[in-house]
Amino acid sequence: MRTLLLRRVWRFCAALFITVVAISAVAEERSVTLKTDTGTLHGTLLMPAVQEPVTAALIIAGSGPTDRNGNQPNLHNNSLKLLAEGLNQRGIASLRFDKRGIAENRMAGPEEARMRIENLFEDAEKWLWLLGRTPRISNIVVVGHSEGALVGTFAVLRSRAVGLVVIAGPGVRASELLRAQLVNSNLPNRLKNESTQIIESLIAMRRVKWVSPELKPLFRPSVQRYLISWFLFDPVKELSALKIPVLAVQGTHDLQIDITHALKLKRAGPHVTIAWIAGMNHVLKAAPRERLANFATYNQPQLPLAEGLVDTIVSFIHQHERLANKN
Numbered sequence: 001m002r003t004l005l006l007r008r009v010w011r012f013c014a015a016l017f018i019t020v021v022a023i024s025a026v027a028e029e030r031s032v033t034l035k036t037d038t039g040t041l042h043g044t045l046l047m048p049a050v051q052e053p054v055t056a057a058l059i060i061a062g063s064g065p066t067d068r069n070g071n072q073p074n075l076h077n078n079s080l081k082l083l084a085e086g087l088n089q090r091g092i093a094s095l096r097f098d099k100r101g102i103a104e105n106r107m108a109g110p111e112e113a114r115m116r117i118e119n120l121f122e123d124a125e126k127w128l129w130l131l132g133r134t135p136r137i138s139n140i141v142v143v144g145h146s147e148g149a150l151v152g153t154f155a156v157l158r159s160r161a162v163g164l165v166v167i168a169g170p171g172v173r174a175s176e177l178l179r180a181q182l183v184n185s186n187l188p189n190r191l192k193n194e195s196t197q198i199i200e201s202l203i204a205m206r207r208v209k210w211v212s213p214e215l216k217p218l219f220r221p222s223v224q225r226y227l228i229s230w231f232l233f234d235p236v237k238e239l240s241a242l243k244i245p246v247l248a249v250q251g252t253h254d255l256q257i258d259i260t261h262a263l264k265l266k267r268a269g270p271h272v273t274i275a276w277i278a279g280m281n282h283v284l285k286a287a288p289r290e291r292l293a294n295f296a297t298y299n300q301p302q303l304p305l306a307e308g309l310v311d312t313i314v315s316f317i318h319q320h321e322r323l324a325n326k327n
Contacts, residue, residue: 027088032095034126039108041123043097044068045134046084053138055162055321056093057313058128058155059084062146062168067103068096070145070283071301078301079284080145086310092317094143095131099123112222116229117151124155132160139321141165143313146257146282147174147230153238163320164242165313167249168257168282171264175203175231178218181256191215202228239268246272247316251280251306253287255294275316280306 027049034041048054059080065072070079084094098105100119101112110119124142131140141163144152149169156164170177182195191214198208198219207224219227239246250262262274281287285297286306297303 032130034097034123034130036108036123036126038100038110039105041097041100041108041127042104043095043127044084045093045095045131046088047093047136048088048091050091051136053136054091054093055139055141055317056095056131056134056137057084057087057141057143057165057317058124058131058152058161059094059096060124060142060144060148060152060155061096061099062148065102066099068098075298076301077283077285077298077303079305082305083143083284083310083313086305087314090310090314092314093134093137095127095134097123097127113225115223115226117226117233118229120151121154124151125158128155128159128161141317141320143167144169145284146170150233150235150238153235153242156242156244161244163244163316164246165249165316166239166246166265167284167309168251168254169248169261169265170235170257171261173231173234174227175199177257187214195219199231203231236264236268239265239272242268242271244271245316245320247275247313248272249275249277249309249312251277251282251284253279253289253294254282255289255291256282275312277306277309277312280309284309 028047030045032043032045034043061068061070061080069081070077080096084096087094100108100123101115128140128142131137139162140160142152142156142161143165145167146169149166152164152166179196179199183192191212194212195215198211201208202224205228207221208219209221211219248262248265250259252259266272266274279286281294281297283298284305285303287294287297
């Protein structure tokens with residue numbers, strides 16, 4: 001009887017110890033804000049549960065109404081939230097944020113008709129500045145997904161970032177990418193032709209007054225100045241101007257940004273290396289090549305990130321933080 005009681009006490013103490021250890025290992029996640037001329041921007045800082053200095057990643061979301069977690073109003077995959085948590089489990093802090101006009105920052109202006117992609121460049125640079133002044137942050141790496149790859153490229157230009165990771169980064173101008181995606185879409189031919197004409201007009205910096213209702217989500221008049229500003233930038237040319245290491249991470253099952261884009265980015269120079277993630281799609285999940293099944297993962301937040309993604313980024317970060325610390 002006494003032996004049984006001792007066993008029960010031991011099990012209780014062991015369970016209590018495990019619980020205490022788990023609680024003590026919980027990461028610190030808190031809201032952070034950034035004051036700007038047109039309103040306050042909001043983000044999420046995730047710090048590992050350690051006391052020593054750590055490297056941090058500034059995570060920049062992709063195009064459209066994508067929030068800090070990688071979600072859109074009707075598409076919830078939590079890709080960037082899972083990325084931040086995966087980095088945290090390996091001792092790397094992160095800051096992710098909503099873009100102007102999106103989610104918690106929807107009221108932080110300016111109005112859509114006045115937005116330019118340069119506004120995103122400036123915001124990312126300010127977030128990078130804030131992250132660099134956060135206690136216990138020793139080094140910073142910028143991680144940009146899709147359109148965020150271009151934003152991240154400009155954010156690091158005047159920073160002390162030790163590296164840049166571009167995930168599913170386009171290797172061509174946005175106009176060329178958008179045109180190819182629409183041509184290969186299921187749109188009727190009349191809409192494909194109209195979209196091509198609209199893109200050509202915007203490349204020539206001429207706005208289009210009338211747009212078919214089906215194309216307004218992409219080309220509504222209020223967003224056209226933003227598109228014109230976005231179309232001006234060649235990602236390969238901009239990457240070639242960087243002096244820091246760049247890792248281009250590309251999923252082999254990405255139906256929006258195929259593997260040829262990473263090969264184009266490699267042309268920016270020897271400071272760019274490519275990492276292939278087998279089976280990963282555009283929202284960083286393992287997915288089949290078949291179109292419907294692939295896109296189904298865009299709305300499955302319970303799916304984990306593709307195997308190897310976090311480890312690949314962590315390996316790159318550790319390699320270059322060591323080099324930075326030596327210098």
